[in-house]
Amino acid sequence: MITFNTIQDGIEIRYKNQIIIKHTKDKPAFFLGFGTEIIESYRGNYQFDDYIESRIPLVSYKINQHQVIFFNQEIELTLDCIESDGRLIINFNSSQPFNRFWMRIFATKDEKIYGCGEQASYFNLRKRNFPLWTSEPGVGRDKKSLTTFYADLNDKAGGDYYTTYYPEPTFVSTRKYWLHVDSFAYADFNFKHDNFHELFFWETPRQLILNFKDNYLDLVTDLTDYTKRPPRLPEYLLDGMVIGVQGGLEQVLTYLKQSQAAGVKVSGIWAQDWAGHNYTSFGKRLYWNWKLNETIYPNLKEEIKKLGKENVAFLTYICPFLLENESLFNEAKSHNYLALTKTGEVYKEDFGEFYCGIVDLTNPKAFDWYKNVIKTNLIDLGIKGWMADFGEYLPVDCVLHNGIDAKLMHNEWPVLWAKCNYEAVKESNKLGEVFYFMRAGAHGSQHYATSLWAGDQSVNWETHDGIASVIPSALSTGIIGNPFTHSDIGGYTSLHGNIRTKELFDRWLEMNVFTSYMRTHEGNRPAQNFQFYNDDDTLQLMARMTSIRVDLKPYIHYLYDDAILKGYPVQRPLFMHYENDEKTYDLQYEYLFGPDIYIKPVVQPNQRAQELYLPQDEWIHLWSGESYQGGQTVTILCPIGYPPVFYRKDSNFAKLFEDITRKYHV
C-alpha cells in the first residue's frame, strides 16, 4: 500500500494511493539544520527566541528498497517506510545530530486541519501556525484584549491564540487521514501554505504514523486504537452534578444540603481544599502538602462513607508539586525524589508567593512513591475523584533522574503525571469507579487521563479565553481521541477587573448539561465573584438543569459506551456526522452532543435569540418540540435555562427527548 512514485525532478511517497510526501529538487520535503534557543519562563508562561543558524534543504534523494534517503552531500535523512497494523509508519534517521528538523506533508488548498491538542481559539488550524509547547494558556489569549494587555504587563501571562496546556503533534485532515509524529520536542506546525503543511521539531522525530479512513468516526476509532482509550467515567457522574465548594467539612455539607433542598441533583462534592488553604495576592489557593487537613475536615473518612450511602461522591485535588519544607517535600527530598538544579540543589519552582519541589516522575522510585501518596492519601480515604492539576510547568533548566534534557521532557511531563494517577487508580482496582480530571496533556493522555477539563478560563465573555473558548477546546481534544472533557461551570480566573456575573454562571451551567459531566468552580477569588449558593434563582436553575441531565442518562450512557469502545468524543464537530455538508467545517461554537443532539450555546451577554446553522437533517427544538429542516440558518429564542438545543428527529432516543420536551418545555 506504500508506493514511491517518480515524478519530474522528484518523488512522491504515497499511502493507499494518496500523496503523503511530495518532493522535488526545487520544493524539497525535508530540511535539517541547527538552531539556538533562548527560553524565558515565568510561572508557567514561556517566551521563545529561536535563532535558526541553518536550514539545509535535502534536495536529492535515493531509494533503497523500502527506504527513501533524502540528502544534501553527506547530510542524509533516511525514511524507513513500512506498513504496520494497517497504518503507514515512517521511521526517521538523520546521519548527523541536527537539532532542527522541518518536514513538509503534502496538502491541498481547501484542506482543513483539526487537533494538535487542545486549541481554544481556532478549531480549523489552517492559515495559521501552532507552536506546540505545554504551558499556561494565558489570561485573555488575545493581544487585542485589555485583559491580555494587563496580564502581559503584570505577569507575562497574557498568552496568545496557540498557547495551550495540551499541545500534541497529532491532527486530523479533511483528506481523511490522521497523523501523529512521535516526538515530545518543541514543535511548530505551520498550516499557512497552500500545498504543504510544514512540521517543525527541535529534534529529528522518531516516527510518523498515519492512516486514512472512510469517515471521521472511523478515523477517531483508528487513532484511539493506536493511542488506546480511557476507562469509563464513574456512574455517579450521570446521576447529577458535582458542586465545587470549599471551606471545611461543615461548610461544604451546608452547601450540599442547601442545594439538595433547592432540588439540585448533587452526585458529588468537589472540595479542593481538603489539604488546607494558602492565601496569596492572586486569590485563595491550596496548601500544597497533599495530606488531609483534619482541622477543617475532621473524620472525613467516616463522612465520605456516610455521603456514599446518600450517593454523593467526595472529590478533592492534587498536583505534582510539593510545598517546600512541608512533610511530603521533606520526605521526597530525603529520598532524592525531587528534580534538581544544575548545581544539585532541590529545584524550587515559583508559584507566586510560594515555592515548591517537583516530584521527579522520571525516577521510577519517585513515581511509585507519589503513586502511593495518591493511593494512600486520596483513594484509601474513599475519595472518588480529583483534579490532577498542572503538568505544564516542568522547568527547562532542571535536572532529572533519567538524564534526559528537561527541555525534551517538558512536553512529555503531562502524560507522565497522567500515568502516575492512572496507575494509582488501576492498582487500586478502581478504574471506572474513581477518576480524575486534568488540564495539561500530551500524546498518551487519550489513555492515561480519565478525563480532561478546559482549565482556567477568564470569568467573562471574551472569545479567546472566556466561556466560548471551551467549545473549540473540547472539539480539538475530542477529534484526536480524548472523548471526555468538561469545563469549570462559571470559569475560574478573576483578574484585571473581570468579575463573574450570575448571567455568565447560568449560561455556563446550561451549556455544560451537554458535556461529559457537570462541575462548578468557585474561582480564584470566591468572595468577589458570583456563587450559586448565594442565589436562589440560580439554585432553581441548577435543579432544572440537573433534572434534565439525569433524564438524559440513558442517552449519555450510550455516549460513554461509544467513547470507551470506539473513541467517539462526547462533544463532536458537526462535520463528524455530516461530512457532506460543506458549511459545517468551519463552525466551532456549536457542536453535536453525541450523534443526536445539537447545541449552539449562548456565549454572549444579554442574548435572547441565537442565529445558528443546522446541518442537513431533520431537527426538533428541545424546548418547543418544533421541527426544523437542516441545511439552513435559523434564529431561535434562548432565554436562560433554554439554550439552543435540538435533537435529531430520527434518533433512536427520540422518545426520551420527546419526554424531556414535554416535561421541560418553554
Add this chain to the structure above:
Amino acid sequence: MITFNTIQDGIEIRYKNQIIIKHTKDKPAFFLGFGTEIIESYRGNYQFDDYIESRIPLVSYKINQHQVIFFNQEIELTLDCIESDGRLIINFNSSQPFNRFWMRIFATKDEKIYGCGEQASYFNLRKRNFPLWTSEPGVGRDKKSLTTFYADLNDKAGGDYYTTYYPEPTFVSTRKYWLHVDSFAYADFNFKHDNFHELFFWETPRQLILNFKDNYLDLVTDLTDYTKRPPRLPEYLLDGMVIGVQGGLEQVLTYLKQSQAAGVKVSGIWAQDWAGHNYTSFGKRLYWNWKLNETIYPNLKEEIKKLGKENVAFLTYICPFLLENESLFNEAKSHNYLALTKTGEVYKEDFGEFYCGIVDLTNPKAFDWYKNVIKTNLIDLGIKGWMADFGEYLPVDCVLHNGIDAKLMHNEWPVLWAKCNYEAVKESNKLGEVFYFMRAGAHGSQHYATSLWAGDQSVNWETHDGIASVIPSALSTGIIGNPFTHSDIGGYTSLHGNIRTKELFDRWLEMNVFTSYMRTHEGNRPAQNFQFYNDDDTLQLMARMTSIRVDLKPYIHYLYDDAILKGYPVQRPLFMHYENDEKTYDLQYEYLFGPDIYIKPVVQPNQRAQELYLPQDEWIHLWSGESYQGGQTVTILCPIGYPPVFYRKDSNFAKLFEDITRKYHV
C-alpha cells in the same frame, strides 16, 4: 592592509590587522537562502511574516588573489576585497539569485554598536535586533504602554522599539570602525550574539565599506567624507527661534507680534498650512495640493519680503504625495508621473480619510517636474525653509517607472525625496540660505537632507515615544553623519488620551535651546493641546530661552562649522569626547552640545532635581557658576527654565559661557 589569515578549519579577513570576518567550517560567516515574505501595510505601518525556506551555510572557502570565495557545492559567494581611499571595500557576488543573505561580522563580547539610522528607543544597539525598514515609527512604541495598545488596536500603529522613519545599514562600533552595507533591501541587523553581528538582507548586497579610525570624531569625519556632508544651515536659525503657527496670514502675523511683544526672538514663522486645510478625525491636516492658498495667505510673496526686512523668515511644508483629483495630481497624472498599481491605474495611497497619488521619483521627468514645483511654488515665493514630510510610505505593491520592485525601492525612497529637495535648492543657488527638514531617511540623507527632525512624538513623557525619545534619535543619526537634527518643541501626536501640558512644552523648549535649531509645533489637535500663545508665562520663558540661544550664537556657529567641515554632530554622545570614560557608553538621555556643553534634559514631569553623571573633566553649572569635578554622579536642581546644563571649564568659549551665567543665573 587587507590580509587573509588561515586559522584552524577556516579563515579570517582582516583589515588594518583587525578581524572583520571570521569563518570556520562549524561557524560559517555567510549563509544564502530563499524566503517568501508577506508584508501587510496600513497607513505607513508594516507587518512582516518572513518564511525562510532555506539558509545554507557556506561552509567551504577558497582564495583567489584578492578574492575569497565561500561556497557549498555549486553555491558560491565571491568576496572581492579591495582597499580604496584608505577604506576596506568588499564587493559581493553570488552565483545564484538567492533572495536571503546573512553575513556575520566578527564581534567582541563587550563591544557596543550605535547608529543604524534613527533609533528612538536604544542608542547602544547591542543585545537586540533591529529590522531596517522605513515606516511610521508608531504611537507609543512600547508594547507595555496603553498608548501603544490603543494605537495598535485602532490603527495598527503602535510600533515597537525598532520602528523608525530612518533605518540605515550603517553603524559605528566601539572597536572604532564604521561599517556601511550598500543595499536598500529590507534588512535586519542582529546584535544579540557575543562573537558576531549578523546582518541579514533580502538580497545579496552590492558592497560592504568599512574603516577604522583612532577616535570617534575622526570616524564620523571619515564616514561623512564617504557619504558627503550637508550644506550649512541658514544663518537665520541662529538669530532666534521658528514659531510653528498656522491659520492664515493674519493669524500667523498676530502670533508673531504677540511673541515679539513678549520679548521672544523670532527669526522664522513656520506656517505649514500655506496650501490650506483638510479636517479629519485624526486632527487638523493640510491640503495636499502644494500651491499657495491665496484666500488665507493673500499677497504672501510681498508679505514674505516685508518679513525678510525684519529678519523673519517664512517657512512652509511639502510632501511627495498629491491629493487626488486636485490640480497637481491631475497634471502629474496627465504626464504619467505617478506610481501605478499592478493593473496600470494610478496608485492611491490611503492617508486616513483622504487618498493621494505618489510622485514617481524614479522617473527622471517626474523628478524634474516635482523639483520645479518646489522651485516655483516654494522657493520663488521667497520661502526660506520647509518641512519635507514623509518619504517612508512607498507601498510595496506599486509599479515604478524604473522597473525595480517597489519592495527594493521602499527604503531608498526617503533619499530620492531628499535629493529632489536638495537639487531644487541647489539649482536655485540657495544652499546655505534655504533649507528643509525631513523625518524619513536613508543612506545619502547625510548629504541630501539639509537637516532632520525627529518626527511625530506623542505629547507626553512616555520613554519610547515622548520627549525623552528625541535624544537617542539625535545621537544615533548624528553618529552616522547627520549633524543637524531637531524636534517639534512640545511634540505632535495627541491621541488616545494624551494631551500636551504646559510643563511638557516648557521642558521641551528649554531642551531644544541646545540642539541645532528651535522650532515649535501646534500638534495634530491644536485646540485641545497647550499652545504657547495662550500662556504669558511660557511666552516669557520663550523670551528667556531665545535670548540665551542668541547669546550662544558664536559657539553654535562654531558647531555648524564643525558639522559641515568635519561631519561632527551638533548633539554628541558623551563618549565621543570622553572615550576613556567607560561609564559614558551606555548613557543615552544626556549629551554634549558640541565639545563644551553638557546637558541632561528633564524628561519627566514634576521633576525639580536631576541626578546626572558628568564625564571626567571640570564642569561649571551654567545657571549657578558652580564648579563640578566630573567622573561622578551629582544631583542638580532644575526648575523650569534652568535645565541641567554645564560647560567645560577649559572651553575656548568659557568667557562667553561666563557671561551667560552672569546674565541668566538662578
